Amino acid sequence: MALALHPDHMTAAERLDEVAEILAAGVQRLVARKSTRLSAERGDSSVDFTANRSVYGGENKPRGTRP
Numbered sequence: 001m002a003l004a005l006h007p008d009h010m011t012a013a014e015r016l017d018e019v020a021e022i023l024a025a026g027v028q029r030l031v032a033r034k035s036t037r038l039s040a041e042r043g044d045s046s047v048d049f050t051a052n053r054s055v056y057g058g059e060n061k062p063r064g065t066r067p
Contacts, residue, residue, distance in 0.1 A: 007015055 010018070
């Protein structure tokens with residue numbers, strides 16, 4: 001964040017930039033808090049999982065061949 005100035009000494013664009021920075025910081029804090037709460041309640045909140053095995057067997061067959 002830049003050096004704090006009185007709003008009367010800032011352009012409209014500078015005031016808008018400052019408001020945007022404040023809002024972005026607030027959103028980041030909310031997202032971080034929500035993520036921490038989810039992890040604490042259920043452990044790992046990742047959606048990573050292993051794939052199911054094929055119903056056609058474990059052997060790799062060339063494409064285009066049938067069982």
